Amino acid sequence: MPVADFEVVLGLEVHAQLLTRTKIFCGCSTAFGAEPNSQVCPICLGMPGVLPALNAQVVEWAVKTGLALGCAVQPVSVFSRKNYFYPDLPKGYQISQFELPICLGGGLTITVDGQEKLIRLTRIHMEEDAGKNLHELAADGGSGVDLNRAGVPLLEIVSEPDLRSADEAVEYLKALRAILLALGVNDGNLEEGSFRCDANVSVMRRGATEYGTRAEIKNMNSFRFLKQAVDFEVRRQVALVEAGEPVVQETRLYDPVRGETRSMRSKEEAHDYRYFPEPDLPPVRVDEALLARVRASLPELPRARAARYQQVLGLPAQDAGVLVGDGALADFFDAALAARGGGAEAARKVANWTIGELSRLMNETGLPPPAWKLTPAGLAEVLALLDAGTVSGAGAKALVEELFRAGGDPGALVKSRGLAQVSDQGAIEAAVDAVLAASPADLERHRSGKKDLTGFFVGQVMKALKGQGNPGVVNALLKKKLGGLPPGEGR
């Protein structure tokens, strides 16, 4: 594969929507999902004669993000107008920052294949989002424009071209997302576009010193799509260079259905945004008092937290990584572990349930941990019931799911739902006998050594006991009745 002869040079631009209650320059609500154009005012509609007023929370969170990422927070930064025409941009310009952004430099460390690597940041700046175009809304092919999103605050976080593979890009994006979640400034939702990323991709022959021409890729709303898009784009550019053809500097759209990037017909002849300082907004000043206050409010950041989970609690790196990938999930874990008490053994169990069953339910329902009906203390109680043998693993799982969806008291639910584990020898033996009697053919196959059907019988007995049989007792009894493993099992 000739791709190996090339080095990939990648930089990411991330747009993160800030979780403020109001827009960046007016008091309109930022709540998601409202009726189109119900959260607008003369300012975000771009009516003549209005004046923007900067949201204090936006500045504070930009500073917080900058401090967390090791940036130099600028004492003075300036808003600029970026001029272009598009139906979702009512003023004909976007208020953004250009020459003097609020944060410069900084970086974040990623781990790929066990190697740590620092990815430097170029800058972080504040800007307003555009509205939303609803294509093919009208029968005559017209588009609808909803300006509820126009003026919602964004942070644009730009990396240096320090990334060298799609895997590094994915790790960088995950690490950045985890930090923003830990800071509580962004909801990290790629699918809904509140955390979105563009990639600048180029290739150069190994050993070359000059970067190749780059293409900007848009529309990658998942980690998987980012990887696929970058991998495709690298292959495309390498093929061009190998064929002696030029790579064109352009914007390309990733098509997840076809798994390829496509040139956006460049309607815009060479961008000329004619940036100039926004005359309606004074320079943004960040004084020592604000810096000190924000610095004091910084939470433990994901990498430090993951290190603590590994070193203090003995969690595997992988599990620690998953937990800190979502600060709210890690918070739940911390609280549940505190309620459960105990050392590394307890930590491992709480982590397994949090990463396994609870992550599954979280992904299925889309509910963040604070919205769960299951409390950390609730999980701790279920695990206590499990350790005491009151409920089986399957019973605990059912209990957790019920508590997650509907809430309630774990102890009371065990009784009302009949989830208590069956450890009674007599009851289990009766079930084992019934299962063996009901499947004479399978029993014969097993005994003759044709096939080891122990697992099958365990499953049947558990089914007969509605999943509540004590697995240790079931296994022991079955083993006795089946006469141990058949000789010369053929598989």
Added chain:
Amino acid sequence: MPLSIDEVRRVAALARLKLSPEEERLFAGQLSAILDHVRELESLDVSGVPPMTHALAEGEAVALRPDLPVPGLTPDEALANAPSRQGTCFKVPRIIE
């Protein structure tokens, strides 16, 4: 220094204006006159003066807005001047991407 016809066309394209050849010539002359007039400022020595884009004195700050929602317009009010609407959306000609 007169503005070239090509420069006028480029600026017109950025502003989404369609100009006739006569207008291009007319505006080339008028825009050149405006630029020449403003260019007179270049005769001043401002090397010791920091750029001033705002009327605030050094160290002066403007209070920021607290993050508190205030009522805006209703969709009907927002759309009152729209040439065309569809539901509560502004309706625009088809956007080609």
